[in-house]
Amino acid sequence: MKEPRFLADDMLARLARWLRGAGLDVLYLGRGIEDDRILRRARAEGRMVLTRDSRFPGGAWERIVIESPDLEEQLVEVLRRYPEYDPLARSFSRCMECNGRVTPEDDPPDRPEHVHGPFTRCEECGRLFWEGTHVVRVRARLARVRDRVADVLEEEKKGVPRPFERREYDDFLHEAFLLLGLSWRGYRKVRFGLRTRLRKRLFELGLGDLDQYLHLLRRDTEERWRLGTLLRVTISRFFRDRQVWLQLPDLLFPRLVHLAGDGPVRVWSLGCASGEEPFTLRMVWESSSIRERPLELLATDLSGECLRRAAAGLYPESAVHCTPEEFRASFFRREGESYHLRRSIIEPVRLEKHDWRDDEWPGPFHWILARNGPFTYPNEEGRRRILRKIESSLDPAGFLWVGGNERLPGGGEGWERVAAGLYKRVSSSSAEEGGRR
16 A cells, blocks of 8 residues: 655644654644645645645645544544554654654663663654653554544445535534524534434434435424434533632532531532533532531433443543542542542432433422533523523522533523522522512
């Protein structure tokens, strides 16, 4: 196989660096370089242009338009076109910084003290490299990409529809969101990660393209419900909005205890993904001065797979990197590249499947956490409907926590802001007392 050579435009510097890590020859000319100059250089050196601009000049055979903003998906988009190329076989054979060839070097005079190699050096920029923890991380990502490429190619052999082009995909989503009552703004940054699920659904239905699927959605309410399920977003991590979490023992916990009286504090984590949010709450609660007070914590999600991961309590580094060191040391056990959460944190949390589109909602609760989901992805009317359901499930003087970038519909009437994203419900009796004063 002739090894492919690339030239990345100014929007794809990170992709260029990682393709070099896979051993590929990838030039990057820097920021602000005109498209015509990039194209001339690519033609002169027999390189394929990598770009995110669908209007980039030249013929379609001269460029690869990268659709996804996600790095791993970008790597898959490139490497699926070269199925014989193994990104692990020649990893680190090129300098990830300048694209020069990297060759072995024995006992270099400028090696760091206490580092014993093996060493390699870039023939172009002279940088010295040795194997550290970053090598393990790079190879782990390249291994995931290689497996993902194999899965994509196998799907195509089985007849799964081809990957969607950005424009046709976005046009489909705009109309589908109108049918489902969802918000384009809420999905805009995460929409590319949902394409694989959509392709598989078309394959299950025996449909060849998005136009056929859209025609089905217009007349089939059950399929619209199914698509809404497929469009769930399960991105989360421990201690998301860390500063607010660390303020809660002083800011909120005493108020919850007062509200609960002699009974347990009842909390609901709505849309808990793989448990990162409710388990963060358990850790903060157990580390606070009121840890002896009973906490009844319900955590729900639409995805049974996410709930199974939560019950297992095994997480990658990316899920725990925001966790303060003292919490990581107290509540997690390192297992290779993963972190195992203590069972004493997992077992008190009641994990249940629930779809916030359902009419039946549990309650009442003293505090509901509905962050980065119920008030992000539905449209305005959908958000108003969810807020009404939350009000039916919340104590009249209870608290609601939404994402830092989310806003309550209707201007938040009937709610008092306590902190970033944190609101207290203003009961009718409290409002009347405030009016008499």
